[in-house]
Amino acid sequence: MQTEELLSLFKRRGVVWPSAEIYGGAAGLYDYGPVGLGVKHRLEEAWASWFVGLSPNYYLIEPADIVPEAVVRSSGHLEHFADADVACAKCGHHARADTLLEEKGVTDVEGLSPEALGRLLQEKNLPCPRCGERALSVPRPFNLMFALDFGAAGKEKAYLRPETAQGAYLSFARMWDVGRKQLPLGIAIIGKAYRNEIAPRNVLFRMRAFTQAELQIFFDPEDFTPPFDRVADEKLPCLRAADRAAGAVEPRVVTASELIQKGDIPPFYAYHLAHSLRFFRDVLGYPADRIRLLEKNEKERAFYNRIHFDIEVKLDSLGGYKELGAVHYRGDYDLSRHGEGSGTDLSVNPSGKKKFLPHVLELTFGVDRNVWGLADLHLKTETPSSTTGAGAEAEEEKGPRTLWALPAYLAPTQVAVLPLIRKMHSEKAEEIAETLREQGIAVAVPLTASVGKRYAREDEVGTPFAVTVDAQTLQDGTVTLRERDSRAQSRLPAAEIASQVRRQLVPPRPPRPAVPQAAATP
Ligand code: GAP
Numbered sequence: 106m107q108t109e110e111l112l113s114l115f116k117r118r119g120v121v122w123p124s125a126e127i128y129g130g131a132a133g134l135y136d137y138g139p140v141g142l143g144v145k146h147r148l149e150e151a152w153a154s155w156f157v158g159l160s161p162n163y164y165l166i167e168p169a170d171i172v173p174e175a176v177v178r179s180s181g182h183l184e185h186f187a188d189a190d191v192a193c194a195k196c197g198h199h200a201r202a203d204t205l206l207e208e209k210g211v212t213d214v215e216g217l218s219p220e221a222l223g224r225l226l227q228e229k230n231l232p233c234p235r236c237g238e239r240a241l242s243v244p245r246p247f248n249l250m251f252a253l254d255f256g257a258a259g260k261e262k263a264y265l266r267p268e269t270a271q272g273a274y275l276s277f278a279r280m281w282d283v284g285r286k287q288l289p290l291g292i293a294i295i296g297k298a299y300r301n302e303i304a305p306r307n308v309l310f311r312m313r314a315f316t317q318a319e320l321q322i323f324f325d326p327e328d329f330t331p332p333f334d335r336v337a338d339e340k341l342p343c344l345r346a347a348d349r350a351a352g353a354v355e356p357r358v359v360t361a362s363e364l365i366q367k368g369d370i371p372p373f374y375a376y377h378l379a380h381s382l383r384f385f386r387d388v389l390g391y392p393a394d395r396i397r398l399l400e401k402n403e404k405e406r407a408f409y410n411r412i413h414f415d416i417e418v419k420l421d422s423l424g425g426y427k428e429l430g431a432v433h434y435r436g437d438y439d440l441s442r443h444g445e446g447s448g449t450d451l452s453v454n455p456s457g458k459k460k461f462l463p464h465v466l467e468l469t470f471g472v473d474r475n476v477w478g479l480a481d482l483h484l485k486t487e488t489p490s491s492t493t494g495a496g497a498e499a500e501e502e503k504g505p506r507t508l509w510a511l512p513a514y515l516a517p518t519q520v521a522v523l524p525l526i527r528k529m530h531s532e533k534a535e536e537i538a539e540t541l542r543e544q545g546i547a548v549a550v551p552l553t554a555s556v557g558k559r560y561a562r563e564d565e566v567g568t569p570f571a572v573t574v575d576a577q578t579l580q581d582g583t584v585t586l587r588e589r590d591s592r593a594q595s596r597l598p599a600a601e602i603a604s605q606v607r608r609q610l611v612p613p614r615p616p617r618p619a620v621p622q623a624a625a626t627p
Contacts, residue, residue: 106422106481115480119140121138121141121309123135135309141476144567145473147516148472148475149295149318150612151388152472153318155388155612156384162289164280168296170265170296171255174263176271179447180443187246188247190246193238194238196235204304206226211225217404219246220244223244248301249267250265251264251300266299267300269295273292274439274440289323290323290463291323292321293318295316297315309473310427312473316471316472318472320467326464329373329464331376333373336361340360343400346401350402364378374432374466385430388512389515395419396417406433415428416432420478428474430475432469479515484507484509500555501557501592506564511569514612517567520569521550527553531550546603556573574599583598
């Protein structure tokens with residue numbers, strides 16, 4: 106589906122719509138409706154279950170969204186967190202200098218200074234993308250943070266946080282005690298980040314207020330040995346920086362063992378890159394051949410990163426590979442800057458033999474971008490001939506259907522209970538729905554329209570199972586269970602629904618590290 110088509114479906118079905126829509130909208134801000142929020146929450150739960158599940162010493166916390174100026178001064182955001190902005194003298198339109206050049210086919214512009222971008226713009230003599238006049242200004246650095254007057258006196262400056270990561274660094278000293286002074290220590294945060302993007306675009310892809318899910322792993326750089334053998338054979342579709350420099354555009358599949366062979370990528374990094382890939386492929390269900398791991402070179406990566414691979418997924422609605430997450434090796438940059446800035450010693454000495462600043466590995470993930478990714482990759486239109494239809498029986502709507510084939514554990518409603526005839530079967534349907542709710546299953550009981558139309562609506566919002574209650578249910582307690590993707594239907598006692606569906610409603614977790622066996626007592 107194209108972006109506009111997807112957004113139109115999103116609006117119609119209560120997934121997402123522009124914020125302040127009745128005032129004409131506010132660029133880069135979107136509201137989630139019940140269906141979108143349901144998917145977003147399930148995605149966040151699946152993310153936490155996977156990444157916090159990587160180690161027993163990893164925790165989810167919720168720091169404040171607002172940070173005092175001293176924090177962003179130390180982190181480097183006050184100085185460096187800027188894009189190059191150009192404005193049109195004729196129509197007043199603003200655009201990012203690098204994006205303008207990229208749209209005209211100029212490559213390798215990421216990380217260039219405003220001056221270098223200005224020289225390229227002059228060389229190309231580009232017109233304003235809105236009015237067509239050749240009246241673009243010289244690029245100037247534009248800081249992307251939203252500044253706030255903090256407190257009634259208005260004298261203190263604060264900022265909406267530009268990334269959730271900062272909350273983890275600020276909480277490190279506190280969490281060091283909570284985590285019983287052990288490394289690795291993982292601090293995960295799921296929450297809003299705010300950026301005054303020059304050119305917000307592509308709906309959930311470049312927003313001004315968006316949700317990140319980030320895990321900061323603090324570790325001893327001389328002793329961080331996650332069980333690499335568990336990923337050694339994992340196939341990683343890598344596009345290395347050196348290969349890109351030589352003109353490669355397609356990834357080359359290497360195993361995690363091959364990736365660490367040259368010694369420039371440490372095993373702990375490859376281990377987490379493999380686990381991140383598995384999350385996209387095995388938890389979100391993105392096709393393996395649409396994922397690539399793109400390494401950023403020194404010029405492109407953020408000032409704090411030593412190793413940086415973006416996790417990119419090919420999305421048809423956005424015309425190609427897009428960054429949906431990343432793995433950043435940030436070294437000791439963050440703790441050292443906040444240690445200096447706050448005057449707090451953030452070094453640790455867990456063994457009593459060596460005092461050092463922990464290093465940080467950051468696994469970052471854009472929640473909104475992945476809600477979009479789930480729609481792009483799992484929404485399908487099926488013509489009747491392409492349905493397998495073991496159960497494409499009389500109740501099914503004829504003609505094409507739109508189907509959101511989400512993994513069942515990411516669907517907001519897990520079971521729809523449909524009374525065949527509203528007047529006769531609603532009471533029984535409610536009774537069955539209540540029993541399922543008591544077992545922790547998210548249930549809806551849609552009442553209006555024919556059963557076929559109700560199936561179609563539930564297919565569109567991703568509900569994986571539909572239960573139909575009819576005259577026979579009143580006699581023998583059995584119902585029809587319809588499976589969304591195959592439309593297969595089976596008859597079973599209502600009491601068996603939960604056990605039939607429950608296993609599919611739990612997101613996968615990474616295997617727990619083996620617990621060392623206690624030595625046998627003689
Ligand atoms: N803590 C590291 C960090 O913030 P980033 O690459 O700037 O790194 C991480 O952002 C992730 O956040 C991206 O991979 C993307 O998924 C998401 N993201 C970044 N900017 C965004 C925006 N304007 N709108 C929506 N998602 C965004």
